Every structure is written in structure tokens, then in C-alpha cells.
Amino acid sequence: MKTLISRNRTVTPPCHDDNPMSGQHVDGADRGHAAAAAREVARHCAAYREPVRRLAQWQVTNTLLPYLALCSFMLFVAANGYGLFVLPLAVPVGGLLVRLFIIQHDCGHGSFLPSRAANDWLGRALSILTVTPYDSWRRAHALHHASTGDLSRRGTGDVHTLTVREYLALSRLGRLRYRLYRNPLILIVLGSPLNFLVLQRMPFGVGLPWRMAWRDVLALDISLVAVMAALAFATGGIGPVLWVFLPVISVAAWIGGWLFYVQHQYEETVWEEAEAWDFHRAALGGSSYYVLPRVLQWFTGNVGLHHVHHLNSRIPNYRLQECMDGHAVLGQVGRLTLRDSVRCLGLALWDEDARKLVGFSQVRLIQAA
Numbered sequence: 001m002k003t004l005i006s007r008n009r010t011v012t013p014p015c016h017d018d019n020p021m022s023g024q025h026v027d028g029a030d031r032g033h034a035a036a037a038a039r040e041v042a043r044h045c046a047a048y049r050e051p052v053r054r055l056a057q058w059q060v061t062n063t064l065l066p067y068l069a070l071c072s073f074m075l076f077v078a079a080n081g082y083g084l085f086v087l088p089l090a091v092p093v094g095g096l097l098v099r100l101f102i103i104q105h106d107c108g109h110g111s112f113l114p115s116r117a118a119n120d121w122l123g124r125a126l127s128i129l130t131v132t133p134y135d136s137w138r139r140a141h142a143l144h145h146a147s148t149g150d151l152s153r154r155g156t157g158d159v160h161t162l163t164v165r166e167y168l169a170l171s172r173l174g175r176l177r178y179r180l181y182r183n184p185l186i187l188i189v190l191g192s193p194l195n196f197l198v199l200q201r202m203p204f205g206v207g208l209p210w211r212m213a214w215r216d217v218l219a220l221d222i223s224l225v226a227v228m229a230a231l232a233f234a235t236g237g238i239g240p241v242l243w244v245f246l247p248v249i250s251v252a253a254w255i256g257g258w259l260f261y262v263q264h265q266y267e268e269t270v271w272e273e274a275e276a277w278d279f280h281r282a283a284l285g286g287s288s289y290y291v292l293p294r295v296l297q298w299f300t301g302n303v304g305l306h307h308v309h310h311l312n313s314r315i316p317n318y319r320l321q322e323c324m325d326g327h328a329v330l331g332q333v334g335r336l337t338l339r340d341s342v343r344c345l346g347l348a349l350w351d352e353d354a355r356k357l358v359g360f361s362q363v364r365l366i367q368a369a
Helices: 028-048 053-079 083-108 116-130 134-147 164-168 172-182 184-197 210-235 238-264 279-285 294-299 306-311 317-325 338-346 360-368
Strands: 289-291 335-337 349-351 356-358
Touching (some): 028 306, 028 317, 053 083, 083 134, 083 317, 116 134, 116 210, 164 349, 164 360, 172 184, 238 289, 238 338, 279 306, 289 306
8 A cells, every 4th residue: 555655746736635546647547446445444434334323413513503693683683773793603503514514414324313314304305405406406416426527427517617628628718708607706606506596496406306406406495485485574574584594594695615626626636537446446535535624623523524425325424533543545646635635626637647636827838839
């Protein structure tokens, strides 16, 4: 295993520490060894997939109760004409909403509670708070797990990523559209709240048969209207309700959008053509280990340990750290610090020759060569 975690660094400053499972400078035999090593780590992870009811119950308690209490306080203050004073609370409350989303996410994987029915019940209940339709999101996310790193199956539950050759083959207008899409202000700052507040209110492109999609999405939309109406009646109007929940949901969307971006959009991630793609290697080599301060790791439900999650999506978030601590390799691969992650914003294209993500400026160098 040690030989798999030592290789020469590239000249380009990396977005994070060396990734032993990356596709850079490796041939088919090396990929085979890396895939075998990833499968060995996956066998270790399988021992942590059983939910622990008391830990799940405690996580719901220490997340849901503070969220509801703070939202109630914010609504009360906003209803009495002091909305500006509660706006700063949107940051920690948005963080709690991210943590609730992670619980819903685990329910979708069937990993949070021992019972499948209990997972589904809790996940659908939490969807009213996360404004994310449970069944349609669960299906799209399952497709994301099944195809991460496969160039032939891009487009479902991921950040749209072109290869350098695909980008160069576009018209000027096509390149402009892609550059705009990959601009962080559009992709994350505008796109994340738009996705949660608007796009997920419509039963299109969610990966479900249309009857199921309409039922899932519209059932949530009707529930949201009912909850908002009840809160508006209790607070004397829709104004305080929007004043509280629009900032809270936007903050949660920004955090979630950023996390989802850095989980797979880093320099030494792994993309392969279908014939060379391996699930375990793509999971371990194509998903980052986002090293966060303890308080941020708590608010984000350990989602930064994304490589572990992709190796075995049945591990509940409250056991991911335990699993990672149990295998040395898991703490060494795909490491991405907060400082490192900022540099990942400039990455936009998969370079088929260098086998890494590059920015638009590097494409100009490729063209000039």
C-alpha cells in the first residue's frame, strides 16, 4: 500500500496534497493496482455501515431542536418589527439546516436509521425544512454515486464538467455559455439558492418517472405552502416569514453548493472513460477529504469525509470519522484544506492528457503550444 501513496509532485501547484488514487502519470497496470487498493479500503469501510439508533436520535435532537428554537425566535423578533437584528442569526441557523440536510441525505441512502421505513419517514419530514423533494433527490443522488468519475455518464447530480477537447470544439457562443456557467458567482452564489428555492419546486429533470416526479415534488410544494401560510397567520403576514427563511435557506444553499463543488472539483480528482472506469478507484480518488475545523465539520455532518462516503454510502455520517480513523490510507488521500479549496475555484476543465482539472488560463497555454 505504501508504494501507492508515493509519487512525484507535478510542476503545477496542487490544489491539495498528493492523491495516490489520481489518474496522473499512471498506466493501465498502475490503475489496476490503485483499484485493488481502493477495494481493500472499501472492505474496511463495510464494517462501519450499521446505523446506531442512539447516535441517530441524538443527532436529530441536537440539530432539529436548536433549529426550530432559533427559527421561532427569529420569527417572533421579525414579526415585532426588528427583522434586521436577527439577520446575523441566518448564518448559524443556515448551518443547522445544512446539518439537517445531511440527515435527510443519509435517510436517502438508507443509512441513518436501521429501518428503511423510518429512514423514508424522517427524510420526507425533513424535506419540508430543507425544501428538497426527498424521493426525486434520492434517485438523482444515487445515480451520482453510481457514475462519479465516468466521463460517459456525466450530467446527473454533478457539476457539469467538460474536457479540454470538448471545450475547444465548441463555438464561441458555446464557450461563453460554459465559462458563464462555471463562474463561481453564477454557479454557487446565484445558482445554489436558485436551485433550492426555484428549480426544486418544479418536477422536471429530477430523474423520476413523470407521475412519480409530479407526486413527489408537488406534494412537497403543497406542504410548503401550507406551512408558510400557517406561519404567516401566526406572525401577522408573509413578510416576517420570508424575512427569516429566505436568508436561512440561501445561507444553507451557499454552504451546500460550495461543499458539493469541492467534493469533486479539485485538481487531482479522477475521471475515466467507461472502459477504464472503476467504481472503487473513482470513489476514493475522485472524492476529496475536506479537512475542516471541528465546529465546521459538526455543522456539515462530516460530509467533508466525502471519499469515505463514496466508498460506502451506507455508512451513516456519525460513523464516518470512526471509519476514517480506522485506516491510515483514508487520512492521506484527497486532502483539501480551506486554503487549498479556494484555489479550486479556478478549475473548470478535465485535461485528458495531463489527467487533471485545469483552468481556462491553462487551456490558452495548451492552444499556444
